[in-house]
Amino acid sequence: RSDGFAEKEKTLAIIKPDGLYDNCTDKIKNAIFDSGFRIVKEMLIQLDEEAAMSFYAEHSSRSFFSSLVKYMTSGPVLIMVLEKENAVADWRALIGPTDASKAKITHPNSIRAMCGLDIQKNCVHGSDSPQSAQREISFFFKEKSSGSAVTEHDEL
Ligand code: RTP
Ligand code: MG
Numbered sequence: 001r002s003d004g005f006a007e008k009e010k011t012l013a014i015i016k017p018d019g020l021y022d023n024c025t026d027k028i029k030n031a032i033f034d035s036g037f038r039i040v041k042e043m044l045i046q047l048d049e050e051a052a053m054s055f056y057a058e059h060s061s062r063s064f065f066s067s068l069v070k071y072m073t074s075g076p077v078l079i080m081v082l083e084k085e086n087a088v089a090d091w092r093a094l095i096g097p098t099d100a101s102k103a104k105i106t107h108p109n110s111i112r113a114m115c116g117l118d119i120q121k122n123c124v125h126g127s128d129s130p131q132s133a134q135r136e137i138s139f140f141f142k143e144k145s146s147g148s149a150v151t152e153h154d155e156l
Contacts, residue, residue, distance in 0.1 A: 009087040010040065011127045012136035017075035019123030024115040025078065028124065031111055032082065035094055041081040041141055047073050055139060064120065071120055079140050088133050091126045098122060 015028055032039065047055070052072040059065050082091055096103040096110025100122040103113040116122040127133035 008083045010083045011087040011091045011133045013080045014125035015078040018121045037082040037084045040083045095124045095126050
């Protein structure tokens with residue numbers, strides 16, 4: 001579009017079960033808004049084992065897979081679609097490295113440093129590429145024609 005209203009990039013963010021404790025959700029949302037993202041969709045859901053396994057299928061052969069699935073199904077998660085220019089890369093930068101215990105030293109202002117605990121309990125997810133973002137957004141949010149893996153939810 002040439003009218004100055006081009007669609008901005010979207011990415012999928014998840015506040016994981018540990019990120020929904022205490023005042024972490026508020027801290028994370030403040031960081032989201034302070035960094036210029038808009039939350040365009042949001043839903044609070046409980047992942048079942050099948051959904052968690054399917055969402056993280058790329059890690060199915062890793063030693064931490066069953067532990068990851070247990071963690072991701074241990075409580076509700078908040079799924080969000082975030083929008084801004086360069087949303088995918090900027091959200092990854094804002095959340096910081098996977099290992100939250102290391103992030104506290106190397107990226108002290110990152111969300112994982114702020115609210116995460118260790119290499120597993122790292123409070124948030126972020127799509128790792130524009131392709132992943134598209135796939136992950138349609139995984140959780142029904143497109144007009146095709147179905148999504150998670151169908152029973154209430155959008156907030
Ligand atoms: P995410 O996909 O959740 O945004 O995290 P990421 O890209 O930074 O890290 P990834 O390698 O995709 O791993 C997915 C999630 O699996 C858990 N994990 N546990 N115990 C371990 O060694 C280990 N490694 C990864 C973390 O919860 C990680 O975010
Ligand atoms: Mg990942």
